[in-house]
Each structure stands twice: as C-alpha cells, then as structure tokens.
C-alpha cells in the first residue's frame with residue numbers, strides 16, 4: 157500500500173487511543189446534552205477504537221499506517237481487516253472529526269474561504285444547509301451526512317451508511333454529522349430533525365476552515 161499525506165489525523169496510528177474532547181461534556185448544552193456526550197464519547201467511540209486495535213494486533217504490517225491511509229486504501233486490505241477498518245476504523249475517524257468540529261462558541265457561520273467555496277458549489281449558505289439537512293434527514297437507519305472536497309476541489313454533500321468514510325470513495329470529508337440513533341436518542345428520542353437543527357448551532361466553522369485548508373493543499 158502506498159504511503160499518503162494525511163490531512164487531519166496525522167498523528168493517528170496503531171495503537172489508537174480515545175482523544176480528549178476540546179471542551180467539557182456539558183459545554184454544548186442546551187443544544188447537545190451532557191449525558192449523550194459522555195456515553196457517545198466514552199462508550200461508543202471507545203468501542204470502535206478497541207475493535208480496530210484488536211484487529212490490527214494480527215496485522216503488524218499495517219500498524220504503522222495512519223487511519224487515513226487505511227481508509228483511503230480500504231479496498232487493498234485483506235478482507236477480514238477491511239471489514240473492521242470500514243466499520244471501526246471509520247467509526248474512529250468519523251467520531252474524531254465529529255468532536256473536533258463542534259464548539260461551545262455557538263451559532264458560528266462559515267468564514268472566508270469556506271464561505272466562498274460553499275457559495276460557489278451551492279449558490280448560497282441557505283442552499284447548502286438545505287442540501288445537507290436533506291442528506292442527514294433521509295439516511296435510512298444508521299449513517300452520516302458529510303460535506304466533502306471532491307476530485308475537482310469542489311464541495312459536495314453526500315450521505316454514507318453505517319460508519320463508511322468518504323475517504324474510501326476518493327472524497328475528503330471536512331464536516332460530518334452522525335445520525336445514528338445513539339447520537340440523539342437520549343435527548344431527542346425519535347426526533348432526528350430536532351437533533352439536526354440543534355447541531356447547526358454548535359458547528360465550529362473556524363475549525364472546518366482549518367480542516368478545509370489542510371485537505372485542499374494535498
């Protein structure tokens with residue numbers, strides 16, 4: 157497998173560990189509740205990490221690759237490792253990004269470069285938000301909605317099932333929303349739309365811009 161330039165989690169390789177959140181568990185109240193944040197981070201995210209590490213124990217030749225390299229090269233992996241990287245490696249990357257692009261500095265809007273790229277791709281912030289909302293609302297079952305950079309350096313909105321990561325499709329994700337029920341059921345029960353509405357208040361657009369700049373420079 158070729159070595160690649162990662163853009164986000166450059167430091168992440170086996171053995172993987174749970175990253176600290178860059179804010180307190182209660183910091184996103186009242187939009188995201190503390191109880192969900194604790195179980196989502198400490199239980200769900202940790203389980204993806206544990207399962208990924210367990211699988212890589214048997215594959216020392218893949219232990220030095222970064223998580224991004226494993227996801228980009230997913231289809232070149234041995235089939236049993238591929239399944240674990242897709243589900244649990246994806247779970248680790250996706251949650252790592254999810255925590256990173258949330259902020260207690262509420263109600264941010266896209267800044268300079270990312271605002272221009274959103275206008276270029278969607279016509280306006282409102283059109284982008286409508287497209288992203290639709291993708292997030294209509295995921296059947298468990299999955300994610302994403303804002304990604306495509307091969308032509310345009311922004312696109314996609315949805316993915318389960319923990320599938322856009323890196324494995326040749327896209328570079330810069331913003332992701334978890335729409336698994338475990339992300340919202342404690343506070344919102346079945347009301348996914350209310351959870352999506354809450355999420356817009358807590359997006360860290362400054363961080364999304366930093367991720368965009370890293371991702372678009374490789």
Ligand code: MN
Pocket residue numbers: 196200251334336338339
């Ligand atoms: Mn989750």
